[in-house]
Amino acid sequence: MMHRGFGMMGGGGFLGFIIIALIVYFAFKYINNNGEHTSNFNKRNDALDVLNERYAKGEISDEEYNRKKDMLRD
DSSP: OOOOSOOTTTTHHHHHHHHHHHHHHHHHHHHHHHHHHHHHHHHHHHHHHHHHHHHHHTSSOHHHHHHHHHHHHO
């Protein structure tokens, strides 16, 4: 008896391959997007560290420190 379905040889295997490829693609895309968000978070923290250091050295006033800190947190 011959089966007439979409087995591995009839095209169903190709469709399965496409689905797996799409899953892998979107998984990598999701991972890369999270990396970008983390990177932006780190940049903001780096700027805050520099601001804190400048304030500790007395390079900027209280007003300027508070204004810039508020800008970084937004």
